[in-house]
Amino acid sequence: xxxxxxxxxxxxxxxxxxxxxxxxxxxxxxxxxxxxxxxxxxxxxxxxxxxxxxxxxxxxxxxxxxxxxxxxxxxxxxxxxx
Amino acid sequence: xxxxxxxxxxxxxxxxxxxxxxxxxxxxxxxxxxxxxxxxxxxxxxxxxxxxxxxxxxxxxxxxxxxxxxxxxxxxxxxxxx
Numbered sequence: 009x010x011x012x013x014x015x016x017x018x019x020x021x022x023x024x025x026x027x028x029x030x031x032x033x034x035x036x037x038x039x040x041x042x043x044x045x046x047x048x049x050x051x052x053x054x055x056x057x058x059x060x061x062x063x064x065x066x067x068x069x070x071x072x073x074x075x076x077x078x079x080x081x082x083x084x085x086x087x088x089x090x
Numbered sequence: 091x092x093x094x095x096x097x098x099x100x101x102x103x104x105x106x107x108x109x110x111x112x113x114x115x116x117x118x119x120x121x122x123x124x125x126x127x128x129x130x131x132x133x134x135x136x137x138x139x140x141x142x143x144x145x146x147x148x149x150x151x152x153x154x155x156x157x158x159x160x161x162x163x164x165x166x167x168x169x170x171x172x
Contacts, residue, residue: 013141020134028127040122045110052102059095 018071025078032082038089046086050079097149104153107160114164120171128168132161 032038053076060068114120135158142150 010141010144013137013144017134017137017141020130020137022134024127024131024134026127027130028124031124031127032122035122038122040114040117040120042110042113045106045108045113048102048109049106052099052104052106055095055099055102059092059099062092062095 015067018067022071022075022078025075025082029078029081029085032085032089036089038086041082041086043083043086046079046083050076050083053079100149100153104157104160107157107164111160111163111167114167114171118171120168123164123168125165125168128161128165132158132165135161 032041053072057069057072057076060066060072114123135154139151139154139158142148142154
């Protein structure tokens with residue numbers, strides 16, 4: 009049960025950033041997006057990734073690599089579209 | 091060391107949503123924000139909160155209550171400003 013709940017949590021909080029990235033790619037507009045949010049968030053995810061590496065926990069390592077990639081993609085689009 | 095890394099990670103991925111909420115409150119504009127992202131993300135955070143309750147892990151419970159509140163605030167503003 010704990011495994012199911014944590015797997016659901018990790019999957020949902022990771023895939024959530026896909027529709028946001030798609031939204032920006034589609035509309036090429038990022039005015040309402042906070043750059044500061046994504047900079048702080050990506051740094052936090054980098055720490056979760058380090059934590060996953062310390063525990064050598066594969067689901068944690070993989071989901072944080074995906075989330076970090078999505079966050080960095082959103083940051084690069086924010087810098088591009090302003 | 092693991093405690094420091096996980097505390098940094100939890101703090102950063104929680105407080106990250108404060109500048110996003112402030113950004114929306116200030117500019118009253120949410121066009122670039124993906125509603126789908128925040129709905130999926132808030133559901134995921136609810137699962138992390140349940141997981142924290144299962145482990146009775148206070149830092150996890152508290153940080154997820156804060157993140158969930160911020161995500162719900164952003165959802166309500168997205169629904170208001172469109």
